Ligand SMILES: Nc1ncnc2c1ncn2[C@@H]1O[C@H](COP(=O)(O)OP(=O)(O)O)[C@@H](O)[C@H]1O
């Protein structure tokens with residue numbers, strides 16, 4: 040105890056106990072990457088020491104070797120290209136349709152009355168259960184897979200955008216009206232930017248859902264695609280290839296998350 | 312352009328809010344409206360600017376708005392209502408964007424109005440970087456940019472601390488002396504009302520009626536020096552308001 044604190048302690052005084060702090064996580068730039076690297080190193084060590092049977096789970100180095108073989112055979116580009124194409128199409132269309140439906144539900148009473156019950160009824164259906172239907176409607180080709188992703192991303196996006204529009208400060212909208220802005224201007228300049236945080240978080244959620252649906256759709260009927268690659272590896276019990284496929288998916292998820300993070304920093308600079 | 316309120320009555324869900332309001336806001340003068348909270352001051356102001364429709368009675372524009380007026384009835388809000396994603400200049404420009412002005416013309420008006428309100432140094436700042444007082448100054452600049460015929464102010468200083476309020480009050484008085492705008496200024500602060508109002512209308516508790524309209528014929532520029540005389544008016548207003556405020560305070564909210 041320091042000198043003055045000692046003096047006070049003699050009169051029965053003590054410092055007020057500290058009980059604040061915490062509940063404020065801050066970004067730590069390299070902590071995430073370091074944690075991931077540490078985990079993979081630990082896994083590698085366990086495999087090398089024989090604590091994990093290679094039959095149960097291949098070492099990361101083996102999976103990486105499988106990945107390198109895949110890249111050298113030129114198949115990686117084919118699988119990845121097919122998957123990314125479907126993902127981009129389905130997700131973009133789903134997000135755009137979701138923004139339109141969410142805006143309509145957020146702005147117009149009639150649209151709200153129509154869209155909200157529809158979303159409540161259809162959102163919980165696993166879209167992959169509908170894939171056979173989509174195959175009947177759109178054929179076994181790309182369209183049915185894109186449609187699965189589109190439907191899967193449409194609903195969460197609609198809900199996010201609708202909630203975001205509902206939360207736009209009404210006094211800002213009154214302000215726009217009081218300055219004689221047109222309806223379209225109010226939507227474009229006040230409602231959309233005000234709902235942007237919700238739109239971006241909806242894009243985050245729907246991107247993950249899109250990747251899940253992509254793999255599921257590719258497992259049902261595709262020649263190329265990461266999902267098809269993983270399915271084949273599983274059927275052959277080639278666990279190193281299977282883990283390599285899973286790694287590709289994780290990398291896709293990380294990339295999407297990184298891109299959206301950049302978009303958030305750019306578009307939401309005003310929040311800080 | 313004068314603004315005239317005749318027999319204005321409004322009912323929210325069975326509960327009357329405003330009853331038979333008659334008011335006149337002559338051009339170039341400031342009418343202050345005071346009343347206990349919940350008596351319908353904000354509602355009245357929304358009707359003055361056409362943001363809400365009264366159940367009965369009307370708000371009339373008498374005469375044409377002056378030449379070059381872009382938005383005759385222009386609000387200044389209590390919580391500023393600035394777009395947080397736009398800079399100071401962008402917020403001012405917003406008010407001009409739907410009016411078929413050229414890009415250069417908008418830039419010229421924005422520069423001019425920012426200079427007049429001494430905000431030029433802040434033109435690229437975002438609202439979150441500004442203090443409350445500066446945000447309200449930006450909102451005032453935005454209102455001036457559309458050259459209003461009548462300013463409608465809903466407790467514009469109530470979200471600010473006492474010192475900032477004093478500074479902004481001086482700004483408003485200075486602005487009126489230079490530009491002579493017409494305004495309806497709603498407040499629950501009697502000191503503000505006697506500082507700025509040529510006339511002060513006292514509303515009763517809900518349902519709001521006009522209890523009395525007091526004329527204060529001391530020139531605005533002398534009021535800062537003649538506080539004791541203003542205090543007489545302020546006391547008079549408080550006597551009128553006192554029972555209303557006390558009764559309004561005891562009421563149960565039923566909405
Ligand atoms: N949109 C609304 N719907 C129903 N009641 C309302 C609405 N707006 C205001 N009121 C009620 O009308 C009364 C007057 O409100 P307001 O004009 O905001 O009072 P003031 O600004 O004088 O404090 C209040 O009792 C309030 O609860």
Ligand SMILES: [Mg+2]
Nearest residue numbers: 352353354465
């Ligand atoms: Mg009010």
